[in-house]
Amino acid sequence: MTIKDGSIDPKIGLLRDISAIITSVLDLDQLLGLIIDTATRIMDAKASSLLLVDEERKKLRFFISTGEKKEKLKEYDLELGEGIAGWVAENGKPLLIEDVKNDERWNSKIGKALDFDVKSMACYPMKVQKRVIGVIEIINRKDGKPFRKRDMDILSAFTELVTNAIEKARRYRNVSKENIFLKKKFEKSYQIIGKSKAVKDVISDALKVADSKANTLLTGESGTGKELMARLVHNNSPRKRGPFVTVSCGALPETLLERELFGHEKGAFTGADKMKIGLFEAADGGTILLDEIGEMSQTMQVKLLRVLQESSFFRIGGTSSIQVDVRIIAATNQDLTTKVKEGSFREDLFYRLHVVSIKLPPLRDRIGDIPILIDHFLERHTEEYNSIKPTITKEAMERMVNYHWPGNIRQLENAVERAVVMGNGKEINSDDLPIDITRRELDIVKVGSTLKEAQERFKKEFLAKTLDYTNGNRTKAASVLGIQRTYLSRLLKELNVPGGRRRIMQSEVE
Ligand SMILES: Nc1ncnc2c1ncn2[C@@H]1O[C@H](COP(=O)(O)OP(=O)(O)OP(=O)(O)O)[C@@H](O)[C@H]1O
Ligand SMILES: [Mg+2]
Structure with a gap:
């Protein structure tokens, strides 16, 4: 101008x-x-x-x-x-x-x-x-x-x-604003829900091990929340600002898993036209979750053991060793002790991995958590689809609490999601649930037992379930059952019902 x-x-x-x-x-x-x-x-x-x-x-x-x-x-x-x-x-x-x-x-x-x-x-x-x-x-x-x-x-x-x-x-x-919203959503999706003693014990153990760098083995049936627990350990550890990397050892063939974990130098094999770092390097300063560790081949077990012993490794085709600072958490739904006995899992690796082990309880042992988990998933689903949160009929709730959930929390989550989609938008009925309740009941009544044996088994199972439901509170359980608290205590003793049936952590330092 x-x-x-x-x-x-x-x-x-x-x-x-x-x-x-x-x-x-x-x-x-x-x-x-x-x-x-x-x-x-x-x-x-x-x-x-x-x-x-x-x-x-x-x-x-x-x-x-x-x-x-x-x-x-x-x-x-x-x-x-x-x-x-x-x-x-x-x-x-x-x-x-x-x-x-x-x-x-x-x-x-x-x-x-x-x-x-x-x-x-x-x-x-x-x-x-x-x-x-x-x-x-x-x-x-x-x-x-x-x-x-x-x-x-x-x-x-x-x-x-x-x-x-x-x-x-x-x-x-x-x-x-969007970032804050997404962060909250992200955090919510990794929130561990549960107020049963079983879950509280597991969380308290996980928080105890979080501070250390001890290699940790998470065991538990499929869908019990092992990955969620691994994230909890990482997020509460001094390395929480570092990366959290997961790798499913069962999903990849051996050669691919090796490339994923260790990376490779340029020209290490046909198609390796660039150097690529592996997940151990990517997790430097953070945590790596080796999921489905029980599926790892013997050859890979040897290679992993070397990393654990030396905290260093070579990229495929590499000649200089790479030092990393990574905390290792392994997870499995298999019984590794049996695998060790059978000879399909190396004993030395097993001990290296489970300096500390945490066992995630199956959902059927913490049925008191089912209603709050359902509520949590309903809320998440409602938020995701911007819809109104439906209510659950008493019958549907009873059915869910009584089901044995072989797929654990993942199955419950899917069931809730499906029920919301199949339901009428206002209320979830038991017909909307994709679960077959009869199997569990039949499990208890095995033909071939005497009537007395069957009755005892039923009583034992029923009392344990009710106690789970009341989170171990005997007074509440007695009131639900309509019997005296003293009578309940006597029955529990007579039938040898495991009271504090979940002991979760065992700490073994090599
Ligand atoms: N306590 C919990 N509170 C809320 N959600 C949970 C809880 N435990 C597990 N979930 C949810 O259940 C699903 C399964 O959990 P996760 O993947 O951690 O199980 P997993 O034990 O690793 O299963 P798998 O052995 O099949 O890999 C996830 O969607 C997870 O968010
Ligand atoms: Mg998993």
């Missing part, structure tokens, strides 16, 4: 300086404040406002203002097309008005209500790719003279410079 004599207006230079500051601010409120203060200053104005288009309500909001009426103005908004700022927003064109009283677009309502004498006005639309996102409105020069074309040139240069900064800060705010 040049003045008549060809020199650049010094205010334009000032604008460039200010713009450098403004475009570096990402906090939207702070940025808008800075913009409007600067606009008032460079325009030598008495007051100004920044109005933003509310796309949903199709209105123009006084977002932030300067001048003596700045707080009051926030209570107002304009229709698009209403008043001078509304006209600018609707038409996407600037307006320079020397005396507003002579302009038919002028709407004196707000000026009168605020008892503010508006004389001259300069208004400029803020546009992002032809879309008007707001308006900057400057009111009354300090020296009492009307705004001129030169003022408008400055306002136009200023508005164009700051509009992109506003759009950037808005996008940044949206992304931050």
Whole structure:
């Protein structure tokens, strides 16, 4: 922009300086404040406002203002097309008005209500790719003279410079909000639900081992939450800011697993056209979960043992050894002790891996947790699909509590999800459940036993189940069963019902 004599207006230079500051601010409120203060200053104005288009309500909001009426103005908004700022927003064109009283677009309502004498006005639309996102409105020069074309040139240069900064800060705010939402969702999906003694014991053991670097073996049936527990250990360990890497040792053929774990040098085998680091390197400073460790081949077991002994390894085709600081957690749903006895799992590796071991209880041993787990999955499902949380009929709940859940929590989660999809949206009935309850009942009644034996087995099973349901609370269990607490205690003793039937951690240091 040049003045008549060809020199650049010094205010334009000032604008460039200010713009450098403004475009570096990402906090939207702070940025808008800075913009409007600067606009008032460079325009030598008495007051100004920044109005933003509310796309949903199709209105123009006084977002932030300067001048003596700045707080009051926030209570107002304009229709698009209403008043001078509304006209600018609707038409996407600037307006320079020397005396507003002579302009038919002028709407004196707000000026009168605020008892503010508006004389001259300069208004400029803020546009992002032809879309008007707001308006900057400057009111009354300090020296009492009307705004001129030169003022408008400055306002136009200023508005164009700051509009992109506003759009950037808005996008940044949206992304931050989304980030917080996703983080919460992520954390929720790794939340361990359960208040039964069995789960509390497991969690407390996991937290105890988290602090150390001790290799930990997680055992338990499929779907009991071994991976979830491994994450809990990692997230509560001093290496929580490091990576958490999982690898399923059963899912890959031996050669591929080796490449995955150790990486390879360029040209190590056909197709290795680039060097690639393996998961042990990727997990440096963090934790690696070796899932389904029981499925690992003998050859891989030897290679893994070497890593455990030396904390170092070679990439495939590599000649220099690589040192890593990785905590190893192994998980399996197999009985490794038996595998060791049979000779299919190396004893030395077994002892290296299970410095500490934690056994995850099957769901049928913690049926007291079933209702809260159901609630948790219902909530998660409802949030995911933005739907209303259905209720569960008493019959359906009873059926779920009594089912034996061979697939444990994963199966329960799937059952809840399916029931929500199959149900009527309001209520989950037992017909919506993909489970067959009869099997469990038949398991107890084995033909070939005497009636007395069958009765005893039933009693034992039934009492243990009820105790699980009440989280081991005998008084509550007696009340549910409709018997005296003392009688219950006697029965438990006579029938040898395992009271504290889950002892979870055993700590063995080599
Ligand atoms: N206590 C719990 N609270 C909430 N969700 C759980 C809990 N335990 C397990 N889950 C959920 O159940 C599913 C199975 O858990 P996870 O994958 O950790 O089991 P796993 O023991 O590793 O199973 P597998 O042996 O089949 O690999 C996951 O979706 C997990 O989020
Ligand atoms: Mg798993």
